Amino acid sequence: MDQFLSIFFFLLASYSVIANDSIQTLGTWMSSNRKTPWYYLASFAALGLILTVSYSWFANNGDISYGRLEKIPYIEVHWYHGIAPVVLILMTRMGIPVSTSFLILATFASSVVLESMLLKSIIGYGVSAVTAYLFWIAISKVLDEKKSIRDNSQTGFIGSLYKTLKRKGIVKKLNYKEFQKSYWSSLQWVSTGFLWWSWLTHDVANISVFLPRQISGLQLILILVFFTSVIFFIFREGGGKIQGIVLTKTNTKYVRSATIIDFVYAAILFFFKEVNSIPMSTTWVFIGLLTGREMAITTLSKHRKIKNLFPIIRNDFGKLVLGMTVSVLVALAVNYIASKY
Template sequence: MEDFLSIFFFLLASYSVIANDSIQTLGTWMSSNKKTPWYYLAVFAAGGLILTVSYSWFVNNGDISYGRLEKIPFVQVEWYHGIAPVVLIFLTRKGVPVSTSFLILATFASTVVLESMLLKSIVGYALSAVSAYIFWILISKVLDEKASIRGRNKELWLKLQWVSTGFLWWSWLTHDVANISVFLPRQISGLQLILILVFFTAVIFFIFREGGGKIQNIVRTKTNTKYVRSATIIDFVYAIILFFFKEVNSIPMSTTWVFIGLLSGREMAITTLSKHRKMKKLFPIISSDFGKLVIGMTISVVIALCVNYLASHK
């Protein structure tokens, strides 16, 4: 029964985490490649996922989480551990960008680890917002994001976008696969790896077939994210920030907070430079996204408290 629960909740977490968080990494790419058949994009994303997860399995003795769970030991999965992925599926369908790191890992991690995760995520939000603001102020001096690109320049930017998206996809997976594999033993067999990769691929194709779902609206509402150059720059900056935090330590963090911070900082820079766009019109956008993060965090804490209570009284 315990093994069945581990597998079942793992499957739920796989869909909910990838559906909620993958838009952070693939959303701008999808927005700027609407004319490309969705299955071409899905093949690219699935291929990157297979290579990234397989590499971790090979170099980390069967561990697909890139060592992110070394401070969160495996525990026998009980029915109440499934509350988090079920709630996450509901929030994803409603378009709420909740932090899957907090919502899923909070039900397994100790208080000390949760505090470290929270601190790292807050720093990530602030750093990404400031970095994005400064970067877009500087780059606006030399690049008109709305200007059309043709010929060799267009081909170059299209190639750069796919490279930056691949880099970002890898960076994100090295962080957030831990949110899924927390339901499994820290070492898995080769057969288990193959079955997991098959299911991951199916989820990717389903998400792309849906066009990203309601979470994709967060990307669509941001300025110029449909343009190739804007999407390329967003992905590259985001990937660099995630790579930086990956190298800092193995403590998991909320990539959602980093992503929202990045978009907020960029929107503030665009508003600062605009002669026609007033700052008062910006704050509803930023406050809405941040408010959703706070709602997600509150839900995560409540679920964690409930699970810990149930675990101590079973």
């Protein structure tokens, strides 16, 4: 019975975690590639997932969590452990960007590990907000995100690159507008791949916590098949309600903005991955990044007022706090129920 519950809750967590958190990494890419068939995008994401999870399995002796669960030993799964993924599914359907790391892992982690997770996540929010603010202030001096990639003025790095390649006969058939579009589209796919890998190295732990820390080759194959099915379902649904948060942010549907967001987010996640193996909330990092970026854009804009930014920040941060509150309540409820058994 315990083994059945472990598998069932793993499947439930797989859908709930990927549906809630994957939009943080793939949302801007999806929104700026709306004209690309969804199954092409889903295939790319599924391939990245398969390679990333498989590498962890090979490199970590059957562990697909990239060592994120070193301080959270495997325990027998009981029915009350399923409360967290069920709550996560409900909150995802309501469009609330809850931290899956807290909601799922809090029911398994000790208070010491939970405190470390909370501290790392809060620091992650602050670091990502400050980094994004400073980065977008700096990049505004060399790149206008609002400027169309169809602009024909051959200036800056891309203009110089085009002239060089044109002179060498490498881009004979492309005019400058076509070259810009191809350049940024290619760069975005690269940045998305980097970000998708960075996110998976963090958040697969939120799913695999229901499983033994070492799994067999057959189990790996079955897991990858299910993961792929979830990815295709999410893409067919257009990302769900969490995608709405991405679309409310300035220019995220444009390829240049989406590419820059992905690169910065991936770099921050990679940094925290290297700091230590303690899990953290990638949701807090993501919202912090978008907050810092919006603040920078507002600071630079002559037509936007700071006071108009606060409702957006308040709304996003309020959802984070709500998600955190629910996570703590669920963890307390599960621990209370567990103490009675």
